[in-house]
Amino acid sequence: MADQHIHIHSPQSRNGVRDMLRDAGLRPTRQRLALAELLFSKGNRHISAELLHEEAVIARVPVSLATVYNTLHQFTEAGMLREVAVEGTKTYFDTNVSDHHHFFIEGENRVVDIPGANVTVDDLPPPPAGMEIVRVDVVVRLRRSE
Template structure:
């Protein structure tokens, strides 16, 4: 946290422990809040939101926007793409090398492409 410019408060440390303990993952603020509560850590949903956004601004997380108001946070900050299973609200990585982005348009004058995010939306087949 210190290397990212954040002061390691008790709440940030507890949330970071939950986020980064088991490798790369995707969480919403609500799901992380539930995990914190289940682990016996009392923290408000607002604090979870604020902490996730602070971690994102510090480069520790990446936002994956998959639907309107719902934001997922990814602990893997490298350039990669995602699947999203709509009826389960589940986000997971597309294996690297599986997507090739070609022929992007030139960005408008004075701008540059920062990143290209591809989200492939899925739904379970009816049986």
């Protein structure tokens, strides 16, 4: 699993996070810096906007949930995060932007990487005219066996 992870920078320091934002074409505002430090200082992980907002409140970062959502989407558009849609209303943001798939553990609301490149998707339908397939995301749902 660890060999798949891509590290944009080593964002342990505020300067590393600032450089990461600038390299992604984003202005390093105080809120972006604070949220990026929370996101990227703990290694690769999957996080919801609500959980990141909770972490921000605990860290005394004055930010609204709407700002957290907006920032996560800006980071995703800039290529710093990968969005993992699990259900219609449940989205996680993955700090590992490499090509990989996920397990979703129902009942725990947890997303984990599927190790290795073991998943293949065959016989995809041809895309409509003028379109191309960019990526296929596989989410395998799990639950604890009885």
